[in-house]
Amino acid sequence: xxxxxxxxxxxxxxxxxxxxxxxxxxxxxxxxxxxxxxxxxxxxxxxxxxxxxxxxxxxxxxxxxxxxxxxxxxxxxxxxxxxxxxxxxxxxxxxxxxxxxxxxxxxxxxxxxxxxxxxxxxxxxxxxxxxxxxxxxxxxxxxxxxxxxxxxxxxxxxxxxxxxxxxxxxxxxxxxxxxxxxxxx
Amino acid sequence: xxxxxxxxxxxxxxxxxxxxxxxxxxxxxxxxxxxxxxxxxxxxxxxxxxxxxxxxxxxxxxxxxxxxxxxxxxxxxxxxxxxxxxxxxxxxxxxxxxxxxxxxxxxxxxxxxxxxxxxxxxxxxxxxx
Numbered sequence: 001x002x003x004x005x006x007x008x009x010x011x012x013x014x015x016x017x018x019x020x021x022x023x024x025x026x027x028x029x030x031x032x033x034x035x036x037x038x039x040x041x042x043x044x045x046x047x048x049x050x051x052x053x054x055x056x057x058x059x060x061x062x063x064x065x066x067x068x069x070x071x072x073x074x075x076x077x078x079x080x081x082x083x084x085x086x087x088x089x090x091x092x093x094x095x096x097x098x099x100x101x102x103x104x105x106x107x108x109x110x111x112x113x114x115x116x117x118x119x120x121x122x123x124x125x126x127x128x129x130x131x132x133x134x135x136x137x138x139x140x141x142x143x144x145x146x147x148x149x150x151x152x153x154x155x156x157x158x159x160x161x162x163x164x165x166x167x168x169x170x171x172x173x174x175x176x177x178x179x180x181x182x183x184x185x
Numbered sequence: 186x187x188x189x190x191x192x193x194x195x196x197x198x199x200x201x202x203x204x205x206x207x208x209x210x211x212x213x214x215x216x217x218x219x220x221x222x223x224x225x226x227x228x229x230x231x232x233x234x235x236x237x238x239x240x241x242x243x244x245x246x247x248x249x250x251x252x253x254x255x256x257x258x259x260x261x262x263x264x265x266x267x268x269x270x271x272x273x274x275x276x277x278x279x280x281x282x283x284x285x286x287x288x289x290x291x292x293x294x295x296x297x298x299x300x301x302x303x304x305x306x307x308x309x310x311x312x313x314x
Binding site: 016034036038043045 | 209212213214215216217218220264272273274275
């Protein structure tokens with residue numbers, strides 16, 4: 001079986017880190033204090049208090065017609081490389097907890113569309129889709145207390161490229177034989 | 186404070202045995218909780234409740250669950266936001282070559298001991314998890 005190495009132009013970590021930086025700029029929360037966190041960490045993560053403002057988010061691929069086309073191109077400049085380019089349409093599911101959950105959700109929902117944040121994300125080839133549903137306030141009960149929670153979903157288009165080296169024929173030796181050995185009828 | 190203290194049974198050689206506890210302390214780095222492990226040698230009573238229960242319902246493969254009860258005079262934590270300035274996730278008990286995550290604690294410290302329920306962490310059914 002032949003081993004093929006596929007290289008992604010942008011990894012999941014890079015997408016998460018880019019979004020964390022923008023969310024931190026918008027809300028003023030610190031991801032190095034657990035105030036902005038990735039959801040579903042495999043080794044789990046510490047809890048938070050009733051009075052803590054915390055944002056947790058995760059990404060998943062969205063079913064969208066823009067996601068369906070993969071365009072192939074080839075780079076002949078060095079070793080032959082095949083590039084498969086497509087748009088990942090990602091759904092960013094954000095849950096905001098704490099006394100300021102509604103405000104944080106609204107800030108993110110609106111602030112992600114600002115020129116500064118769009119520019120920052122565009123450097124990673126992440127592009128927020130302009131229209132998103134407004135925040136949804138969903139308080140819940142835990143340990144006989146009501147906890148504030150506000151959810152929002154943002155959609156991002158991410159320019160994605162998968163490249164791999166492929167075999168190519170560099171040269172071919174062609175011999176022309178002008179001796180006719182057999183008459184063709 | 187109650188007068189009854191049964192904590193001395195924790196160290197009674199008829200019941201007591203050695204086990205290890207792994208404390209996981211760390212900090213947040215850009216939204217990801219990263220931690221280091223510290224191993225503590227403790228003594229106490231282990232009650233192997235249901236050490237391995239087989240579950241064959243997942244088409245991908247068999248899974249194993251289990252739990253033990255631990256009686257000790259040391260304070261263990263299911264989870265903790267801050268302890269001495271650091272963040273912690275749940276302690277793990279290493280017993281009989283398997284790891285168990287501290288799931289519930291029962292603070293009978295007024296009577297000289299703590300009781301913990303711990304869930305088997307490795308579902309693959311292997312030892313030395």
